[in-house]
Amino acid sequence: MAEVTLLQTRGLTRRFGGLTAVDRVDFTLMQGEIRAIIGPNGAGKSTFVGLLSGRIAPDAGTVLFDGQDITRLPAHRRVRLGIAYTFQITNIYPAMTVRENLAVAAQSRLAHEAEIAAAAQEAAIAVGLEDRLPDRAGALSYGHQRLLEVAMGLALHPKLLILDEPTQGLSDDEIDNFLTVVRRVAQTATVLLIEHNMDVVMALATAITVLDRGRILAEGPPEAIARDPAVQDAYLGSAT
Amino acid sequence: MRNLRLFALTIAVLAGLFGVQFVISGYPVLALTRILILAVFAMGYNVLMGYTGLVSLGHALFFAAGLYGAGLAAYYGGVALPIAFAAGIAAAAVLSLVVGLLALRTQTVSFMIVTLMFAQAGYLATLHFSAITGGDQGLSLPAHARSFSLLGQEIALTSATARYNIALAVFAVVLLALYALTQGPRGRLFAAVRENPERTRMLGYDVGRIRLLAFTVSGTISGVAGALYGLMFGFIGSSFAEFRSSVEVLLFTLVGGPGTLFGPLVGTTVMTLLIDRLSGLTSAYLIAVGVLLIVLTLWFPKGILGTIRDRWAPWLR
Numbered sequence: 001m002a003e004v005t006l007l008q009t010r011g012l013t014r015r016f017g018g019l020t021a022v023d024r025v026d027f028t029l030m031q032g033e034i035r036a037i038i039g040p041n042g043a044g045k046s047t048f049v050g051l052l053s054g055r056i057a058p059d060a061g062t063v064l065f066d067g068q069d070i071t072r073l074p075a076h077r078r079v080r081l082g083i084a085y086t087f088q089i090t091n092i093y094p095a096m097t098v099r100e101n102l103a104v105a106a107q108s109r110l111a112h113e114a115e116i117a118a119a120a121q122e123a124a125i126a127v128g129l130e131d132r133l134p135d136r137a138g139a140l141s142y143g144h145q146r147l148l149e150v151a152m153g154l155a156l157h158p159k160l161l162i163l164d165e166p167t168q169g170l171s172d173d174e175i176d177n178f179l180t181v182v183r184r185v186a187q188t189a190t191v192l193l194i195e196h197n198m199d200v201v202m203a204l205a206t207a208i209t210v211l212d213r214g215r216i217l218a219e220g221p222p223e224a225i226a227r228d229p230a231v232q233d234a235y236l237g238s239a240t
Numbered sequence: 241m242r243n244l245r246l247f248a249l250t251i252a253v254l255a256g257l258f259g260v261q262f263v264i265s266g267y268p269v270l271a272l273t274r275i276l277i278l279a280v281f282a283m284g285y286n287v288l289m290g291y292t293g294l295v296s297l298g299h300a301l302f303f304a305a306g307l308y309g310a311g312l313a314a315y316y317g318g319v320a321l322p323i324a325f326a327a328g329i330a331a332a333a334v335l336s337l338v339v340g341l342l343a344l345r346t347q348t349v350s351f352m353i354v355t356l357m358f359a360q361a362g363y364l365a366t367l368h369f370s371a372i373t374g375g376d377q378g379l380s381l382p383a384h385a386r387s388f389s390l391l392g393q394e395i396a397l398t399s400a401t402a403r404y405n406i407a408l409a410v411f412a413v414v415l416l417a418l419y420a421l422t423q424g425p426r427g428r429l430f431a432a433v434r435e436n437p438e439r440t441r442m443l444g445y446d447v448g449r450i451r452l453l454a455f456t457v458s459g460t461i462s463g464v465a466g467a468l469y470g471l472m473f474g475f476i477g478s479s480f481a482e483f484r485s486s487v488e489v490l491l492f493t494l495v496g497g498p499g500t501l502f503g504p505l506v507g508t509t510v511m512t513l514l515i516d517r518l519s520g521l522t523s524a525y526l527i528a529v530g531v532l533l534i535v536l537t538l539w540f541p542k543g544i545l546g547t548i549r550d551r552w553a554p555w556l557r
Contacts, residue, residue: 079444
């Protein structure tokens with residue numbers, strides 16, 4: 001695949017009162033990557049992806065997506081352009097069925113009920129939830145709810161899928177299954193994930209960005225990041 | 241994912257309502273006519289409260305907009321009844337769009353208060369301009385506004401049968417339109433906004449616009465009911481714009497089952513019959529209504545059809 005820039009930020013900044021959560025970040029994401037963003041608690045990871053998805057407005061800087069300046073675009077319009085976001089805390093429609101959850105996502109880009117139903121089915125198969133389509137989403141296990149949320153992201157057919165701590169609270173078996181799902185997703189979409197579990201990061205990521213106190217501390221392939229003394233000092237050292 | 245069982249029920253209910261007029265006569269026909277019109281009001285309310293999850297305390301305003309829009313057009317404009325009817329609906333549509341734009345800046349309790357304030361302003365306006373509206377004395381529509389011609393046939397609204405069938409026809413149109421709206425993709429979006437607005441936004445939807453659509457549809461249908469009520473019974477008065485109307489429509493919807501297609505009809509039927517009976521027994525019937533409201537909120541928050549839906553019939557929605 002040719003190296004095409006999918007997403008780029010320049011001088012992206014967000015302050016909360018006296019705290020600068022994201023500080024003049026220049027960030028580039030290539031099409032087809034699985035990029036992990038790591039960093040200690042409070043490093044600004046969630047704020048940063050919030051700025052990308054449009055859930056949070058920046059104080060300064062620009063966000064370019066697919067060659068277009070989306071800095072002022074509201075979140076729902078960014079989703080339509082192809083940026084899907086899955087929440088850190090599971091965020092589904094518990095009272096609706098799995099099928100309906102996926103249909104709401106799919107009808108964001110499709111008009112006909114038959115197409116919507118087919119897309120819902122396809123997304124369920126992609127994460128292995130096809131047997132649960134008629135079930136109430138709230139009745140699913142936690143791990144399945146997380147998969148449903150990823151499937152809702154997939155039903156959007158995004159160019160970029162942002163996963164905010166997707167494996168938090170999952171068992172080891174569920175994490176294995178999750179890795180398979182993400183690898184499959186990555187064949188058609190670029191993936192940006194915030195992740196605390198270093199095993200997951202090392203297994204999945206093609207590149208890693210380390211955030212610390214709102215700035216990019218280091219960036220590069222997983223092996224190089226793991227060896228970086230500054231990273232070990234700021235993050236890996238304190239975590240293990 | 242259309243809901244065929246619900247559609248079959250819709251047709252059966254409409255057929256039943258058409259047939260029942262050959263069985264009953266006298267006062268029950270009048271009562272049922274009223275129930276059908278008020279059920280349309282509740283169905284409009286249900287679009288916003290039941291399907292989209294926004295509780296308004298000001299829907300008397302939109303009922304009154306239809307009532308006065310149609311009534312004043314007939315009274316002063318002397319226009320034919322179908323045109324007066326359309327004028328009432330248009331008034332409610334415009335007013336609900338404008339009020340929706342303003343009120344939807346707020347949520348939950350503030351939204352209830354803001355809608356209530358708008359409705360109170362509307363009610364006070366009907367009193368203030370009593371030289372035109374007749375205030376709480378109201379206006380009785382003149383003889384020319386008690387009949388109209390349809391396809392060359394003269395239809396007199398003094399006939400109970402004519403009134404019943406017109407009310408039923410309007411009820412049927414609204415019911416079928418709401419079936420199409422709520423059981424398809426649009427209805428799923430309303431439910432998505434009700435269940436989880438933030439998730440819905442992050443799936444690419446402008447939640448504010450979906451709410452505004454629901455609000456406007458809801459207010460317009462309430463106006464349909466108001467316009468129909470005024471023209472059918474030939475009377476418009478400010479008592480219809482009172483807070484009590486807003487509470488009653490909330491109560492009808494709650495009793496029947498918010499977010500179910502037939503909840504408003506069931507709730508309106510049960511409550512109107514109950515209020516009829518109770519007010520014959522005691523002038524303090526509102527106390528009984530209040531107690532019922534408390535009981536419902538505590539033990540049956542989903543209403544009659546909502547409870548049945550959750551226990552036995554998930555398609556009943």
